[in-house]
Amino acid sequence: MKGYRTVRTALKALLRNPLRAMLTTLGIVIGVGSVIAMMEIGEGASTAMAKSFASMGANVLMVMPGTAASGGISFGGGSMTTLTPDDCAAVGKQCPAVFLVAPTVRTRTQIVYGSRNWVPSSMYGTTPSYLGIRDWTISEGECFTDRDVQTGSQVCVLGQTIVRELFDGLSPIGKEIRVKNVSMRVVGVLGPKGSNMMGMDQDDIVLAPWTTIKYRVSGSTLQSTNQSASGSSSSSSVNTLSNVYPSDATCMYPAQSAVQQANNPMPVRFANIDQIQASARSATEISAAIKEMTAVLRDRHHLRQGDPDDFNIHDMTEMATAFSENTNTMTNLLLAVAMISLVVGGVGIMNIMLVSVTERTREIGLRMSVGARSRDILRQFLVEAVVLCLVGGAIGILLGQVVSYLVWRLKHWPVETSPTAMTAAVIVSAAVGIMFGFYPAWKASRLDPIEALRYE
Amino acid sequence: MEFIELSSIHKTYHIGDIAVPVLKGVSMTIARGELVALMGVSGSGKSTLMNLLGCLDHPSSGEYWLDGQEVSQLSGDQRAMLRNKKLGFVFQNFNLLPRTSAIENVSMPLTYTAAHLSERQMRRRAEEVLGRMGLADRMDHEPSQLSGGQQQRVAIARALVNNPPLLFADEPTGNLDSHTSQEVLAMFQELNQRDGITIILVTHDANVASWAGRTIHIHDGLIVDGSFGGTVGQSDAAARAAGAAATVTPTLPAGDDK
Secondary structure: HHHHHHHHHHHHHHHHHHHHHHHHHHHHHHHHHHHHHHHHHHHHHHHHHHHHHHOOOOOOOEEOOOOOEEEEEEOOOOOOOOOHHHHHHHHHHHHHOEEEEEOOOOOOOOEEEEEEEOOOOOOOOOHHHHHHHHHOEEEOOOOOHHHHHOOOOOOOOOEEHHHHHHHOOOOOOOOEEEEEOEEEEEEEEEOOOEOOOOEEEEEEEEEHHHHHHHHHHHHOOOOOHHHHHHHHHHOOOOOOHHHHOOOOOOOOOOOOOOOHHHHHHOOOOOOOEEOOOOOOOOHHHHHHHHHHHHHHHHHHHOOOOOOOOOEEOOOOHHHHHHHHHHHHHHHHHHHHHHHHHHHHHHHHHHHHHHHHHOHHHHHHHHHHHHHOOOOHHHHHHHHHHHHHHHHHHHHHHHHHHHHHHHHHHHHOOOOOOOOOOOOHHHHHHOOOHHHHHHHHHHHOOOOOHHHHOOOO | OEEEEEEEEEEEEOOOOOEEEEEEEEEEEEEEOOOEEEEEOOOOOOOHHHHHHHHOOOEEEEEEOOOOOOOOOOOOHHHHHHHHHEEEEEOOOOOOOOOOOOOHHHOOOOHHHHOOOHHHHHHHHHHHHHOOOOOOOOOOOHHHHOHHHHHHHHHHHHHHHHHHHHOEEEEEOOOHHHHHHHHHHHHHHHHHHHHOOOEEEEEEEEEHHHHEEEEEEEEEEEEOOOOOOOOOOOOHHHHHHHHHHHOOOOOOOOOOOO
16 A cells, blocks of 8 residues: 555544544644743743853863972962063964953052042953953943053943942042042943852953053063962052961072072063953854864964963853753653653543544454455554644644743743754654554554454 | 365364364355355354365365465465455345445455556446446445445445356345345355356355255264265256266265364
């Protein structure tokens, strides 16, 4: 029997009792419908999460300088100054997977406006690209420009917390604040970002051209670029307690002798930066970006094969996996529930197909007597079950779409059409049809034609 | 070799450990073009014999030659093919597919083995057979819209759609009134005489059997009468059709296999 004829015969047999066929397939309709709705809502949720996650800097890559080591003693990450603004520019030019790149110079010091003062938790010298990397917006005024960076202009951009603390919520645009006796004009206010995953206030920030921070505020070229050291030393100038507790009084290690210094020459650079921040073009290109950046930086630092990297690249893998694990767990949970309903639907199909085989025993006997082989009978009933499931699956897809549309319309949840889910639904419903249709079909094909013909 | 030749056919059913012999050594021949009635009371083994002849079942022992082919040892699928190509069945209760038009009922057997035919060819063949049954105007009616006689004629058309040389009719008039019965039986006779189809009528009704050229009586699993052509008075038609075959019938005793 040709395939399409089998399908047509199956459809005709099903249409002989349309109400029953409909009720039989209802389980599959609901099962597939819920799978589709779950998948669409789940996809929408994860897309929305990915978006909000990207705004937290999911694609951000941080390049930290490597560790200095002396006599087997490591000084920890960032204790060596190996990164330069030229490294940063090279990364921006030579890495296709890197979208934006910005150098950062960090300091921690007091800022003063009028009679108020405040120590922002982060004070970064950077370039305007930094805002793009962090997906940050300017709520008022504008950002400083690349030209400001080149000239080391005394301008800055403030976070919301600073505005609240120093300006009492009034517009700070055009006002001058004092940072370690350097006067800086406020040109913009950053949009609110709230606290990050660790609970740190991200709005407690001052951004300025990195040249300004580097040369005017920290006022150092080589010696105190180590951020922790520079942090403590720069704050010590305002902290009157530093005389009581001198931070640099104790030196754990003996000072290097002239010979030792000659053996480990510190490269003399005119400018070092604390970090390079970069963003990958997308979350999937993070690993490619890391590879490219490693290659570029190793080349620029003249590292031989086998030499360890003199820098570290960090990404937000932990955050990213945590997030995707969360959404995956939820989606899988919902899918499992939906799958159970599919199985229940399959049991319903098997039930009705068994009834149908019993009811149509005489038809089976007749078909056998006119020459149907047992495999013809098997195929006919199997195809009937599969057709039933596929039709149910198609209706289920429509139902699922309607449900997710309603959810989007009424509850404003983000939803996203998922072709994968539809394909999966079709495959799964066909599989359910074959799985649960096989036993009744096999039973039908095993019937003895004589018994079947005589069956009342 | 006759068209149908049975020699010492035994059929024993096993119900649990008990063996129930139903056919106890049946030998008979039927020539091509005969119209034969198979008579017997219920429990005589009449239905079992008919199932064996119709290749729905295989005998426990013995040989069954159909159209020059030994069929008693064929597998289920081979028997199915044989039924499709060579045999047609007409049942007491018509066995039409409900809610399915007459033409589709008739073309149903074609879908199993005549897959090479196009839809149109199948339909034309079914139409032709239905036309021969005088149902040209009832093609798209469903069984429930047809009278008993018409339903039985649809069933006959279905049996004939593969042009089988052998037709089985199991109590074909059992559910029909006497007038319609006459019509249906006349139709069988016409098929037998005009088209030369061998027909085996299974019945317990002597009136029905009287239409046949020969009547085979079966009792307690043995043929008591008429196992070979020519032993019973033939109708002229059957005599003509059976022709010389009847005259050279071997003279095996009916109950040689006790």
